[in-house]
Amino acid sequence: MVFQKIGDEGLDAFVNVRLTPEEKERLRDDADLAALSMSALIRARYFGRPVVAHADQVMIKELRRLGGLLKHIHNESAGAYSAETSAALFLVSEAIRKVGKS
Incomplete structure (x- = not known):
């Protein structure tokens, strides 16, 4: 199942990451501030794209x-x-x- 597309490719590959509940909450808060999903925030940060709240x-x-x-x-x-x-x-x-x- 493809949830979203970036360019011509669908986002259908998964990566599982273990976090503490506090880390997950911080990630959720940061994503909310940037008006992004947690996945979009992680992709942007990992690939060096700017994240503006x-x-x-x-x-x-x-x-x-x-x-x-x-x-x-x-x-x-x-x-x-x-x-x-x-x-x-x-x-x-x-x-x-x-x-x-x-």
Whole structure:
């Protein structure tokens, strides 16, 4: 039985791993934070793919929205607050970078 496909191949091979109940709970919590199944989380981590917590994705989306609003303020004010908007945009972009690396 194939549960999911990645590319042209179905995910129909199994690997059994023994964990302590605490390790399994931690794995489940990490998967929930990333909005992934435990299997998808393990594959992503093992194969070196980035795993970003769902909460982090929401935060990045909100930071990008704020960046767009700052750009709008800059454009509407004809650059009257360019130093302030530039500094704020720099801080927003740094926050996005930091959240993306966590």
